[in-house]
Amino acid sequence: xxxxxxxARDVAPALAVLFLVNVxxxxxxxxxxxxxxxxxxxxxxxxxxxxxxxxxxxxxxxVAGVPLGRLADRTSRRWLLAAGIAIWAGLTGAxxxxxxxxxxxxxxxxxxxxxxxxxxxxxxxxxDLVPAARRARAMAGFMMAVPVGVMLSLAISGPVAQAYGxxxxxxxxxxxxxPAILLVPAVLCLREPDRGAVEHRGxxxxxxxxxxxxxALSGAVVNSALYSFSYFLPAFLTRYHGVPxxxxxxxxxxxxxxxxxxxxxxxGIWGDNWSRRWxxxxxxxxxxxxxxxxxxxxxxxxxxxxSGVAAVCLAMAGYGxxxxxxxxxxxxxxxxxxPEARATAMSVYLLVTYLCGAAFGPLLTGxxxxxxxxxxxxAGAVTExxxxxxxxxxxxxxxxxxxxxxxxxWAGGRD
Numbered sequence: 291x292x293x294x295x296x297x298a299r300d301v302a303p304a305l306a307v308l309f310l311v312n313v314x315x316x317x318x319x320x321x322x323x324x325x326x327x328x329x330x331x332x333x334x335x336x337x338x339x340x341x342x343x344x345x346x347x348x349x350x351x352x353v354a355g356v357p358l359g360r361l362a363d364r365t366s367r368r369w370l371l372a373a374g375i376a377i378w379a380g381l382t383g384a385x386x387x388x389x390x391x392x393x394x395x396x397x398x399x400x401x402x403x404x405x406x407x408x409x410x411x412x413x414x415x416x417x418d419l420v421p422a423a424r425r426a427r428a429m430a431g432f433m434m435a436v437p438v439g440v441m442l443s444l445a446i447s448g449p450v451a452q453a454y455g456x457x458x459x460x461x462x463x464x465x466x467x468x469p470a471i472l473l474v475p476a477v478l479c480l481r482e483p484d485r486g487a488v489e490h491r492g493x494x495x496x497x498x499x500x501x502x503x504x505x506a507l508s509g510a511v512v513n514s515a516l517y518s519f520s521y522f523l524p525a526f527l528t529r530y531h532g533v534p535x536x537x538x539x540x541x542x543x544x545x546x547x548x549x550x551x552x553x554x555x556x557x558g559i560w561g562d563n564w565s566r567r568w569x570x571x572x573x574x575x576x577x578x579x580x581x582x583x584x585x586x587x588x589x590x591x592x593x594x595x596x597s598g599v600a601a602v603c604l605a606m607a608g609y610g611x612x613x614x615x616x617x618x619x620x621x622x623x624x625x626x627x628x629p630e631a632r633a634t635a636m637s638v639y640l641l642v643t644y645l646c647g648a649a650f651g652p653l654l655t656g657x658x659x660x661x662x663x664x665x666x667x668x669a670g671a672v673t674e675x676x677x678x679x680x681x682x683x684x685x686x687x688x689x690x691x692x693x694x695x696x697x698x699x700w701a702g703g704r705d
Contacts, residue, residue, distance in 0.1 A: 300419065300480070300481050300483065301419050301420065303480065304415065304416075304419055304480050304481075304483075305416070305419070305428065305431060305432065307473075307476050307477060307480055308412045308415060308416065308432060309431060309432055309434070309435050310435075310469075310473060310476070311371065311375060311408060311412060311435075311473055311477065312408060312412060312432060312433070312435030312436070312439065313435040313438050313439040313442065314375070314379065314439065314469050314470065314473060315378070315405055315408045315409075315435070315439065316435060316436050316438075316439025316440055316443065317439040317440075317442050317443040317466055317469075318378055318379065318382045318401060318405070318443075318466050318467070319347075319401075319405060319439075319443075320439065320440050320443040320444065320520050320521070321382065321443050321447050321462065321463060321466045322343060322344070322398070322521070323440075323443065323444055323447075323520050323521045323522075323523070323524060323539075323542070324443065324444045324447035324448035324451065324462065324524050324535075324538075324539035324542070324543070325447060325448075325451055325459045325462060325463075326340055326521065326522070326524060326525040327524070327525055327528050327529075327535050328451050328458065328459040328535065329394075329459060330525075332456075332457075332459065333390070333391045333394070335391065336656075336660055337655075337656035337657070337659040337660050337663075337677075337680075337681065338653070338656045338657050338660050339391065340656060341521070341652040341653040341654075341655065341656025341657070342395075342653060342656075343394070343395055343398055344517060344521055344649075344652045344653075345649045345650060345652060345653040346395065346398075346399060346649075347398050347399060347401065347402040348402070348517070348644040348645075348648050348649035349644065349645060349649045350399045350402040350403060350406075351402035351403070351405055351406045351640070351644055352406075352640055352641045352643070352644035352645045352648075352649070353641065353645070354402065354403045354406040355406040355409070355410060355636075355637040355640045355641060356634075356637045356638065356641050358370070358374075358406050358407050358410060358411075358637065359410035359411075359633045359634045359635075359636055359637025359638070359640075360633070360634050360637065362407070362410045362411040362414055362633035362634075362637075363414065363631060363632070363633045363634050366482060367411040367412075367414060367415050367482055367633070368477060368478060368480060368482045369478070370407055370411050371407055371408065371411045371412065371415075371477050372474050372477045372478050373407070374404045374405065374406070374407025374408060374411070375404070375407075375408075375470050375473055375474050375477065376404075376470060376474055377400070377401075377403065377404030378401045378402075378403075378404030378405045378470075379404075379466075379467045379468075379469070379470030380404075380467065380470070381397050381398075381400040381401040381404060382397075382401055382463060382466050382467045383463065383464055383466075383467030383468075384397045384400075385397040385398060385401070385463045386459075386460040386461070386463040386464045387460075406637075406640075409636055409637075409640060410632075410633035410634070410636040410637045410640070411633060412432065413429070413432070413620060413624070413632065413633070413636050414632040414633035414636065415482065415483065416428050416429065416432055417624050417632045418483040418484065418485055419483050425621045425624055425625075427617070428621075429616065429617045429620040429621045429624070430554050430555065430557060430616070430617025430618075430621075431555075431617075432617075432620075433554055433613075433616030433617050433620060434550070434551055434554040434555060434617075436550060436554070436613065436616060437546050437547050437548075437549065437550015437551050437553070437554060437609075437610075437613055438547055438550070438551065440520050440543065440546040440547070440550065441543045441544060441545075441546045441547025441548075441550070442543065442547070443466070443543065444520070444524060444539045444540070444542045444543030444546065445539060445540045445542075445543025445544050445547070446462070446465065446543070447462040447465070447466065447539055447543075448462075448524060448535055448536050448537075448538060448539015448540055448542075448543070449536045449539060449540055450462040450465055451535060451536070451539070452534065452535050452536035453536070501622075501626055501702055502623070502626055502627070502635070502639075503642075504573075504698060504699075504701055504702030505573070505619055505622060505623050505639065505702055506638070506639045506642035506643060507642065507646070507698050507702075508573075508576075508615075508619060508695060508698045508699050508702060509619070509639055509640070509642065509643030509647070509648075510642060510643045510644075510646040510647025510648060511647055511691055511694050511695040511698055512580075512612060512615050512691075512695050513643050513644065513647060513648030513651065514647040514648050514650065514651030514654075514691050515612065515651060515687075515688050515691035515692055515695065516609075516612060516651075517648050517651045517652050518651040518652050518654070518655040518685075518687060518688055518691075519605070519609060519688050520542075520546065521652045521655075522652065522655055522656070522659075522681065522684075522685065523542045523605065524538040524539050524542045525538075525681065526681050526682065526685055527541065527542065527598050527601070527602065529674070529677060529678035529681055530595055530678045530679075530681065530682045531595055531596055531597060531598035531601060532595065532596060532598070533598045538598075541598070541599075541602050542602070545602050545603070545605070545606035545609070546606065546609060548606070548610075549606035549607065549609045549610030549613070550609060550610060550613040552610050553579075553609070553610035553611055553612070553613035553614045554613045554614060554616060554617055556614065557575065557576075557579070557614045557617055557618055571703070572618040572619065572621055572622040572625075572703075573618070573619065573622055573699050573700075573702045573703030574699070574700065574703035574704075575614070575618055576614060576615050576618040576619055576699045576703075577695075577696045577697075577698075577699035577700040577703060578696075579611045579612070579614040579615070580611070580612060580615070580692050580693075580695040580696040580699060581692070581693070581696035582611050583607075583608040583609075583611035583612050583689075583692045584608070584689045584692045584693055584696075585608075586604045586605070586607035586608040586611075587604070587605060587608035587609075587688055587689040587692060588686075588689045589604045590602075590603075590604035590605040590608070591682065591685055591686055591689070595678075608688075608689070608692070612692065612695075615695075619699070623635065623636070623639060651687075651691070654687060655684045655685065655687050655688075656684070658680075658683070658684035658687065659677070659680040659681040659683075659684040660680060661680070662679065662680035662681075662683040662684055663676045663677045663679065663680025663681070664676070664680070665680075666679040666680055
């Protein structure tokens with residue numbers, strides 16, 4: 291067992307590498323968001339078919355996460371994480387070779403299995419590196435990778451797809467796979483902390499606690515909203531506001547990065563302070579942020595066609611508020627779970643999160659978009675203008691989910 295000074299020296303390098311791993315995790319997970327319009331035209335797909343890709347990906351991700359999370363509690367998280375990166379990045383690159391919709395879907399499902407390693411293994415690792423009193427800051431830093439990964443994915447993939455023309459989406463997928471070449475050896479060079487190195491308490495009783503299930507339910511709601519937002523925002527800007535594919539991805543990516551970093555970074559210290567003042571403080575603070583997000587999200591959808599810049603600015607204000615969720619709620623989850631069960635707890639949380647909500651957020655939005663488009667077209671053919679109207683109306687699902695999230699988090703904080 292390593293001494294405390296030796297363990298302290300491991301914290302900064304480990305947090306930095308795990309952050310970069312999570313950046314790639316979300317980069318590769320969200321890469322199709324910037325490619326929705328090119329894929330729609332290339333494979334002649336409707337919005338329901340497009341939304342089925344992240345929906346099925348999410349189901350596979352959630353189901354695979356439980357045995358992989360249990361494995362992370364029993365074996366080397368370092369080797370497991372390195373293998374996961376190699377698998378998901380390799381299959382992301384393989385997606386560029388897809389000749390049919392079925393082949394594209396199959397490679398994305400394989401990517402989901404590889405990515406299912408990341409959250410259970412990495413958050414368990416952080417839980418053994420950082421004491422509870424500073425855990426919200428560490429989790430907020432780790433989960434800041436969400437907006438950074440989404441930003442890079444959209445901001446790079448959209449312009450790459452546009453620059454390389456008709457098959458530019460293939461180059462965008464190939465680019466998404468490349469960072470794994472450096473990250474796999476970086477993970478293998480880290481020293482893994484001892485389990486329970488900073489605390490010794492807890493067991494699998496979290497499954498009987500109501501707070502854990504409120505947290506799991508909140509995960510289903512927030513990821514339904516955020517996945518719908520990231521997946522369809524570039525397409526919404528292109529169809530409804532007339533923004534070309536490249537700028538739509540760039541604006542969505544940069545906006546998501548700036549807003550998400552500000553949102554995630556602002557609550558780390560507050561969350562730790564509030565948790566010391568009263569029980570449930572982290573969840574209550576996340577509930578307040580979710581309620582505030584409703585206003586800018588709704589306002590962004592109330593703008594008329596051609597208002598792309600204003601729509602992005604307002605939407606990103608809401609997105610930034612929703613991104614406060616991860617640092618606060620992941621830290622709260624670790625507060626109620628002991629070190630020997632954290633990877634398993636995270637995998638159970640993700641199973642509920644994705645099977646009960648996130649898998650169906652984009653699918654619901656896509657299906658509503660098709661239904662509203664047909665309604666706008668009336669008895670005639672569904673035109674591009676009707677599809678723009680349909681997606682615009684379907685996007686109101688996102689502020690509605692923000693309201694539901696605030697209610698769930700408030701209930702969890704008071705339980």
